[in-house]
Amino acid sequence: MAKYVELTAENFDATVKEGVTMVDFWAPWCGPCRMIAPVVEELAEEFEGKATIAKVNTDEQQDLAVKYGIRSIPAILFFKNGEVVDQMVGAASKDAFAEKINAQL
16 A cells, blocks of 8 residues: 655655655645545555655645745645646645646656
């Protein structure tokens, strides 16, 4: 069973620099964030070997949230080879996230 990658300032750049990465910026107190958490886990399984699925706890990694201009959560950024190529704000369906990932593969 694949698991998403928990990102910190230490491993963020190395994780997103190659290939396609979906990064979910979230916080434990955020209702919509908790609502999409199972979807993020399912995507990590489905895209194993094709794309990286990761999460950033904005309470613990405030510098990353500031760096990427995160003002409301959940915010999902899509990276391709280290560059932000797409983003979504708010809860969305699994299909909507998968569509964004597939567009970058």
